[in-house]
Amino acid sequence: MVVIIIVTGSLSLVTIIGNILVMLSIKVNRNLQTVNNYFLFSLAFADLIIGVCSMNLYTVYIVIGSWPLGAVVCDLWLAVDYVVSNASVMNLLIISFDRYFCVTKPLSYPARRSTKMAGLMIAAAWVLSFILWAPAILFWQFIVGVRTVPSDECYIQFFSNAAVTFGTAIAAFYLPVVIMIGLYWRISKASRSRMRKDSRKTSGTSYGEGPSLSQEEKEENPPNNSGPGESVEEVRDEGTERNMLQQQNGNGPCKKESAEGSTNESSSTPSDQSAPHVPPERSANSGRKQSRGQRAPARGETGCSRKLSCMISPSQRGSNTGSDIPATERQSLVSKTLSKVTKRSPMLKCNRKGMSSREKKVTRTIMAILVAFVVTWTPYNVMVLITTFCSTCIPNSLWTIGYWLCYINSTINPACYALCNTTFKNTFKHLLLCQYKNLRSVR
Template identity: 30%
Template sequence: MESGGALNGSAAAGRFAAAGTAALGALMALLIAVTVAGNALVMLAFVADSSLRTQNNFFLLNLAISDFLVGAFCIPLYVPYVLTGRWIFGRSLCKLWLVVDYLLCTTSVFNIVLISYDRFLSVTRAVSPVMQGNTKQAVLKMVMVWVLAFLLYGPAIISWEYISGRSIIPTGECYAEFFYNWYFLMTASTLEFFTPFISVMFFNLSIYLNIQKRTKIRLDIFHEVHNQSFTEEMETTSATSLDAKEPLSTSSESSSKPKCSNKKSCRNSASTLSLEKRMRIVSQSMTQRFRLSRDKKVAKSLAIIVGIFGICWAPYTLLMIIRAGCHGHCISDFWYETSFWLLWINSAVNPVLYPLCHYSFRRAFIKLFCPKKLKIQPHDPLQNCWK
């Protein structure tokens, strides 16, 4: 993302040439291929499978679009810059590249916040995760993510040199004019990383605590109802036994107190009532267990996404702020460049999280690659497709 200023011209070119330009170029080509192919697959699955078109999955689609453009536009333009140590595409394309690069990476962050918030509502506020009727609302939120991401850096990249009256970018280099402005970077980082990261941590923790609370309540209710059912069954059995032993005395007693025709029918009636109550308890328990299982999977997938998000973004953000404060003298170029490459690696990793954490996406991928086996045994598509 905020990467152009990390390179130090000819020094970078010499270092990379000594280390093996061909190997570095091959790794970059591999990263581009994985990023483009993975996110293209997510978008294709969304288009091909209508069951994926829920509100939360629209946000996943928005994330895939931004990550796809990172691999298709941002990284390819940066590769020659890394390998040669010189920006060869001119100032106009430099600004366009910077605007798009900052925009896409910021959009990825905001999309993760939006995904986290939507799942937070679906778990803690009992809002259904399948919201087919809210397509327009989902699209509006997606557009707002792009607008806010552009406003955070776009105007500054475009107009900074005109407001300050001069440009500090040397010929042959490409980075933002505010690259060493500590105050601006601190403010932008707060909005781009610290606030979003704290938000998604809060959402994830709330989901976890909510699931723990509901699990405890479910177990308490189940034990209470089960004990009550057992007590009632014992009372019914006892009453049936006494009733069966009681002699048929007078006709007045027979008319005032209805009895079963025989001992066997009484026992069958009590057993039927007990069975119905048990079935009702089991049904309610299974429903609650299914909901909790679904919510646990939501929390698990969200925790994985948030964890990788933090690993990929925290080093860059911290090093960027420190580097700006000491004007690039206290952080080596190597570690800074490594940290911002993690941002682009995040765009390659995100598509892998979908098939691992979302059954709906796994099923859509299988539908694309082995539809015949999915039709043969739809109850176990994963085993049929990958064995």
Template identity: 30%
Template sequence: MHNSTAEIPHTAATYNETCPTQSPSSEFSLGVLVLLALLMVLLSLVTILGNSLVILAFIMDKNLRHRSNYFFLNLAVSDFAVGVFCMPLYIPYALTGTWHLGRSLCKLWLVMDYLVCTASVFNIVLISYDRFLSVTKAVSYRARQGIMSSPAIKMVAIWVLAFLLYCPAVLFWEHVAGHSVVAVDQCHAEFYNNWYFLLCASTLEFFVPLLLVTYFNMHIFHNIQRRQRRGSVQDCESAGSSSLSWRFCGLPRPGASSPSSEAEDSVSSLTRSWRPAAVANGPSRKESSSTALKRNFSASFSSKTGSKLQRDKKIAKSLAIIVCVFAICWAPYSLLMIIRGACHGKCIHKSLYEATFWLLWINSSLNPFLYPLCHMRFRMAFLKILCPQKLATPKSGNTPSL
């Protein structure tokens, strides 16, 4: 993400006079360098094309313009910036060990790199939080579906917080310190070896977000498991005892005088509307009509509950995949960055650190492929773009909600 391992520790400007920077060309053969260059360029192209597809899908498919899906769009924009700006500028620097583009562009690259990578992490937290609300607080979440200002504010806040975490330090560290510790032919942040700053920043950038998304996922799975247990024990359609069935399902028991839930109120009001006809036809017709109505309502209530539970299961699984990929890609880099800062780069081999650095960027390449894997709406939108002839005559029916 943020720093190059092509540099050596720079504690003073005179260090390069006695020990010049060792470039990868002195470690690898020409064939290996060409292979590395091809892999880096390929990764950049995959990142650009994948996230471009997500952005294009939002533009062309109105079904994707759902309140929660805008957070995926925000994530795609940050990942797209990684592929179109951060990776291409870093490739020649990684291969040669020398920055040839000047100090101004170096500062811009550092600001963009820190900004978009941090925004990508914060977007994953925001997506997890939104899914957490949709599963555990479904009623209040649906009540805010039409409010677009709230998601827009959250999306802007993500970029503001991401900028404030690293970018002021990138821009003004050397001015506050009074001198620069970065060589002329290198490009990395001034706090590259400041262990205290790296520990604090990494905590806010990775460890706190990881704890938050873990907390949200645990509550989502706990909520789903609780509803599954409740549904298996309190199956409205197959319960043998009618009084237990009505009580477990939140419906009024036969003969109950005062309903105690929204479902009971609905059945009670509908039953009262049928009452004149039932009385006219005699007591037996009244009882059969009321019982049939309650059974129909119970079946509808159970069907809707089961559909919501299945949708929430898909949400939980897709979110778990995205979060696990995020943790795998970010954890090695975050840990090694802190360790390397503490020992000033002497205890971590630069090749190992470079591998974790690219693993972090791979997360931006994988995210677009996780969307169609986990979300049917994204899959259908991608098919419309890539294979429009196959969907020229779509069958009637509702698009799945995920």
């Protein structure tokens, strides 16, 4: 008996401490104050009640061998026990549906997913659990007109009916478990599909890089045949610039090309070689362009990269002249835009990785909670089904072990949070070591 008291008392203490740590962590650490963790807060509150009330009263029942506290306390204990246990199941069901909609409807569902909605769902889980169990447990004896439970025993009176026991086991355990397993199978399938799509999108190109050239573009713009005075690196820079400008202007070329750009599409030659071969009109035209600071466009340069007007507003060009802006200003503007893109792309990638990491943490934590729930609650509910067909097939020792396994689930849940979520783990550590400095931002 002493061993039983020590073991059950230790389990009760660990359950109380663990779930208080969960609730405190969510309360004090703003990084844990999310909709997902509000559901976990409700689950931890239910587990805390089990650790404080249910475990200790059941230990008294086991140690003494009979119920010493009377019928009223018996009914109250059973009502609290079953309401809280059913609330735990309902919370797990809500969490499963929440995860399912987050993964399968990532655009529409988060807009409606708020703290207020989470509070309403949690309240609905508790109210529904209370309505389903408390009135039946407390007032069944008055409904049927007699109390059939002996004074030295404590169990739910309507469980003496095999059909009622079978029906409540199906509704309270087996149906929710089947739904949760089905939802997580769909979640896993949707997550793998999304990961495959993301990997295909990111494998070919990345932010700040131009798209791969088609065969015609490769033939038109061979790497070693860039325009005079331009290196291979400059051609690559212009390809990057062209892709960036097209993205900024609707992913397409400019609708209007200048007459000068179209008449001078061929490459210009250096001054020391062009004199004998270039007609006077073209020489004069080239001279006028050079006086305005405009270089001839490179061969194969099309769309927005040919005309800077695609990305320069009229106010930037100036109202006095219709000519293009100087090359120095053009290069300065392009370099600024490129620097913005190159700075922004690592941030976007980092944010995307951070969101993916958080989603994985949440899914992993909830999956561990679901597995722990199924493993610890299945033995008792299997025995419940067996007793509906054979009331003497289950010995009292197995009933006690099965009932305690259901309670141990409340002890395991905080460990699931800590093992699967680094933020919970670090917050637990700071709280246990009384390290309250910067506790609100622990990660």
